[in-house]
Amino acid sequence: MSSTSTAPAPDVPLAALAATSLSPKRPGGFFSKPSGWLSVAVLVVFVLTGVFGPMLMERPGGLGTDILQAPSGAHWFGTDDLGQDVFTQVVWGTRISLTVGVVASLIAIVIGTALGLGAAYLKWLDPFVTTITDVMLSLPLLPLMILVTALAGPSVTTLVVVIGVLSWPEVTRLIRSNGMVVAAMPYIDGARVLGAGAVRIITREILPAVMPLIVVSVLLTAARSVISEAGLSFLGMGDPSSWSWGRILLNAQRSGTIATAWWQTLFPSLAILLLVLASTIAGVRYNDSRDPRTKGM
Amino acid sequence: MAMPDVVLSVENLTKHFTARGSLLRRSPHVVRALDGVSFDLRASETLGIVGESGCGKSTLARTIVGLERPTAGRVTLRGEDVHAARGRDLRVLRRRVQIVLQDPYTSLNPRRTVRDLLLQPFEIHRDLLPRARREARIDELVELVGLNPDHLDRYPFQFSGGQRQRIGIARALALEPEVIVCDEPVSALDVSIQAQVVNLFQRLQRELGLSYVFIAHDLSVVRHISDRIGVMYLGKMAELGDRTDVYDTPRHPYTSALLSAVPVPDPALRGTRSRRLLEGDPPSPVDPPSGCRFRTRCWKAQDVCATTEPPLTAPDPREQAFACHFPMTQPATTAS
Numbered sequence: 059m060s061s062t063s064t065a066p067a068p069d070v071p072l073a074a075l076a077a078t079s080l081s082p083k084r085p086g087g088f089f090s091k092p093s094g095w096l097s098v099a100v101l102v103v104f105v106l107t108g109v110f111g112p113m114l115m116e117r118p119g120g121l122g123t124d125i126l127q128a129p130s131g132a133h134w135f136g137t138d139d140l141g142q143d144v145f146t147q148v149v150w151g152t153r154i155s156l157t158v159g160v161v162a163s164l165i166a167i168v169i170g171t172a173l174g175l176g177a178a179y180l181k182w183l184d185p186f187v188t189t190i191t192d193v194m195l196s197l198p199l200l201p202l203m204i205l206v207t208a209l210a211g212p213s214v215t216t217l218v219v220v221i222g223v224l225s226w227p228e229v230t231r232l233i234r235s236n237g238m239v240v241a242a243m244p245y246i247d248g249a250r251v252l253g254a255g256a257v258r259i260i261t262r263e264i265l266p267a268v269m270p271l272i273v274v275s276v277l278l279t280a281a282r283s284v285i286s287e288a289g290l291s292f293l294g295m296g297d298p299s300s301w302s303w304g305r306i307l308l309n310a311q312r313s314g315t316i317a318t319a320w321w322q323t324l325f326p327s328l329a330i331l332l333l334v335l336a337s338t339i340a341g342v343r344y345n346d347s348r349d350p351r352t353k354g355m
Numbered sequence: 356m357a358m359p360d361v362v363l364s365v366e367n368l369t370k371h372f373t374a375r376g377s378l379l380r381r382s383p384h385v386v387r388a389l390d391g392v393s394f395d396l397r398a399s400e401t402l403g404i405v406g407e408s409g410c411g412k413s414t415l416a417r418t419i420v421g422l423e424r425p426t427a428g429r430v431t432l433r434g435e436d437v438h439a440a441r442g443r444d445l446r447v448l449r450r451r452v453q454i455v456l457q458d459p460y461t462s463l464n465p466r467r468t469v470r471d472l473l474l475q476p477f478e479i480h481r482d483l484l485p486r487a488r489r490e491a492r493i494d495e496l497v498e499l500v501g502l503n504p505d506h507l508d509r510y511p512f513q514f515s516g517g518q519r520q521r522i523g524i525a526r527a528l529a530l531e532p533e534v535i536v537c538d539e540p541v542s543a544l545d546v547s548i549q550a551q552v553v554n555l556f557q558r559l560q561r562e563l564g565l566s567y568v569f570i571a572h573d574l575s576v577v578r579h580i581s582d583r584i585g586v587m588y589l590g591k592m593a594e595l596g597d598r599t600d601v602y603d604t605p606r607h608p609y610t611s612a613l614l615s616a617v618p619v620p621d622p623a624l625r626g627t628r629s630r631r632l633l634e635g636d637p638p639s640p641v642d643p644p645s646g647c648r649f650r651t652r653c654w655k656a657q658d659v660c661a662t663t664e665p666p667l668t669a670p671d672p673r674e675q676a677f678a679c680h681f682p683m684t685q686p687a688t689t690a691s
Contacts, residue, residue: 243461244456244457244458244461244462245461245462245463245464247417247422247454247456247462248454248456248462248463248523248526249464249475249479250421250422251420251421251422251449251453251454252449252453252475252476252479252526252530253445253446253449253450253476253479253480253530254475254479258479263464266466267466
């Protein structure tokens with residue numbers, strides 16, 4: 059009720075303080091801890107594999123005579139029931155899994171950020187966005203994804219769109235709640251008095267303040283998208299003509315060798331685990347390095 | 356004194372905030388933050404607004420500059436309704452009434468340099484100044500408020516509170532307004548810095564012919580800077596008049612009690628003055644008292660105060676206006 063006192067500096071929210079750490083010589087930067095550079099190194103390896111791997115290796119074919127071989131010098135990750143090299147499959151799968159993860163994550167981020175920021179600043183929009191977000195979050199996503207993919211026909215594009223369009227609610231929630239903190243800052247009022255319109259305030263004042271969160275969201279959503287992609291591919295919703303990690307698992311399951319040829323499921327699963335772990339840690343590390351309160355910890 | 360021209364006119368301004376009731380408790384709370392406030396602001400004049408926390412001072416400031424829409428009443432700037440304007444008219448009107456916010460620590464975007472902060476008004480109002488001349492104008496503004504132009508590429512957190520408030524003032528001045536609403540511009544500053552900033556406000560007024568609505572709860576600061584003073588209580592104007600009238604011969608009991616609470620800086624005079632302590636807190640603006648709003652804490656209250664609301668009138672047009680059935684008759688501050 060009392061409008062005469064506002065909280066002093068100590069309560070300035072994280073997002074608003076983030077900029078104070080912009081100076082280049084700050085301690086506690088992203089790479090100052092192993093979790094920072096290690097996770098990025100892993101991500102870089104995955105990206106390089108995804109981009110250049112398929113150029114250096116032949117597409118896995120079914121002509122091999124080495125069937126169901128355990129990992130060895132000739133076949134690092136062993137071979138499957140058709141004699142296809144699992145390592146080659148994992149390398150080829152990296153490209154599809156990464157693409158689906160990144161593009162789906164970008165779709166989710168664009169939708170999620172736009173709705174989240176709009177809801178944070180525009181009072182009339184907020185109830186609608188909140189309701190839709192809640193409904194989306196309460197839907198059983200996996201059955202829905204299966205249904206839509208089955209109806210649209212399995213392809214990489216379908217996967218990307220389905221995963222992207224169904225993954226934005228978490229982003230919206232995150233961006234909305236943090237955007238509301240920024241929207242309540244007095245400097246937003248200051249911009250309004252100067253005559254700034256809603257679009258200018260959202261894009262020039264609030265968006266930069268929540269940018270660090272968006273970066274984190276991209277990484278976390280990409281990780282979840284990779285898992286979704288693997289799950290859908292494993293359930294046979296992937297593109298049958300392209301390789302992905304989930305498809306390797308599906309093949310293992312289909313051929314009935316899943317119980318005996320452990321290498322056929324272990325290595326694609328490890329790839330998924332490593333990628334998800336690396337991007338999650340990178341996201342968390344980025345968030346920590348931006349927060350002045352946990353800096354240097 | 357000839358009647359100077361009125362720049363800003365506030366007519367019966369009312370702002371009610373509705374705190375929506377929950378599903379079970381349907382009746383919504385209505386917070387009557389402003390309930391029929393009227394005053395005129397003349398050219399090159401400073402109108403001080405004082406009052407306790409929660410009396411509607413900041414709501415008044417926010418409504419004047421258009422951050423809030425009034426429930427009723429009008430704010431007119433040289434005859435044009437501030438809240439009825441749309442599009443281009445609104446942008447022009449916005450330009451002419453600016454605000455200096457209370458807290459210099461949160462009222463500047465921490466991600467922008469001072470240069471960016473000062474360029475922002477010109478980016479919003481592109482037609483005001485050609486791009487090539489903006490930098491020069493910024494240097495001019497910075498010097499006007501007493502900052503070093505070499506510091507333009509620093510971030511707000513590299514400045515002290517007083518310097519930040521100067522940045523805020525420079526930003527308000529960028530659009531060459533006629534009226535600046537100062538919403539407690541010095542209350543977040545150290546006392547030594549307060550004087551500098553208040554003097555800056557006075558110098559700018561002399562040089563640029565600005566009119567101020569100066570809101571504060573520090574009576575001494577308001578007395579120092581204001582030509583006229585309005586005393587607010589629970590969303591209404593209790594007393595409004597020239598500084599000397601209001602401070603030396605307060606007519607409304609609330610003003611008198613408020614003034615008696617000002618500390619006396621001279622130890623020799625201490626104790627020679629009666630101090631009237633009001634009991635309790637101001638009533639809630641959700642459910643204000645009937646009749647005169649001050650009656651629940653007023654020592655002069657009688658039955659008529661509960662039934663009839665006293666209007667804000669000036670019995671003697673040369674003196675201040677006040678809203679009280681039983682006004683103070685003599686200077687309360689001299690009684691011992």
